[in-house]
Amino acid sequence: MPTRDDLSIRGTTVADGRAMWELARECGLDLNTSYAYLILAGDFSSSCRLALLGTEPVGYVLGYRPQDRPDHLFVWQVGVSARARGRGVAGRMLHDLLDTNPDVTALEATVEESNDASRALFTAVARSRGGELTWSEGLRAEDFPDDHPGEPRLEISGLHAR
Numbered sequence: 001m002p003t004r005d006d007l008s009i010r011g012t013t014v015a016d017g018r019a020m021w022e023l024a025r026e027c028g029l030d031l032n033t034s035y036a037y038l039i040l041a042g043d044f045s046s047s048c049r050l051a052l053l054g055t056e057p058v059g060y061v062l063g064y065r066p067q068d069r070p071d072h073l074f075v076w077q078v079g080v081s082a083r084a085r086g087r088g089v090a091g092r093m094l095h096d097l098l099d100t101n102p103d104v105t106a107l108e109a110t111v112e113e114s115n116d117a118s119r120a121l122f123t124a125v126a127r128s129r130g131g132e133l134t135w136s137e138g139l140r141a142e143d144f145p146d147d148h149p150g151e152p153r154l155e156i157s158g159l160h161a162r
């Protein structure tokens with residue numbers, strides 16, 4: 001299990017797209033094409049993160065800065081391998097993103113109603129940064145072309161350095 005000492009977190013390169021795709025599949029997240037992970041890992045490296053236990057990838061964040069809200073960071077996906085969960089890996093990746101992008105004032109994401117772990121993660125980040133977490137309708141089930149549940153949207157505004 002990861003300790004604070006053997007876990008490292010860093011920005012991504014194209015070469016990390018493979019591990020991000022594999023982790024997304026392992027975590028049961030909506031699996032984008034492998035091409036998408038390679039492109040995003042390379043071109044959005046400052047808003048993506050990879051967590052490594054030694055040399056083994058155990059978590060990732062896929063994020064981007066929305067063009068019309070450049071001071072926001074949208075977390076598209078966050079996934080941690082089952083063997084490394086509950087040890088603060090996801091929280092550390094999100095805090096690292098905020099620490100290294102100090103101009104970000106708000107974090108955004110969409111989270112299914114049933115995803116307690118993800119909701120707990122963002123609640124914890126809001127609490128430790130003194131941010132206000134608010135919810136809006138986000139993506140409705142009827143907006144999706146397939147059988148996808150709705151994804152309410154959260155925003156954590158007023159973020160402060162820790």
Ligand SMILES: CC(C)(COP(=O)(O)OP(=O)(O)OC[C@H]1O[C@@H](n2cnc3c(N)ncnc32)[C@H](O)[C@@H]1OP(=O)(O)O)[C@@H](O)C(=O)NCCC(=O)NCCS
Binds near residue numbers: 028079090091
């Ligand atoms: C959501 C996920 C990324 C959390 O990763 P993690 O590394 O275990 O999370 P952390 O250890 O950093 O925990 C962050 C906070 O969430 C809480 N938490 C984590 N898992 C939880 C769970 N299953 N139930 C309740 N709370 C949980 C932790 O207690 C912590 O809160 P605290 O600081 O108040 O104690 C991980 O469970 C996962 O990969 N799930 C599958 C993929 C997914 O659903 N991703 C999110 C949607 S994009």
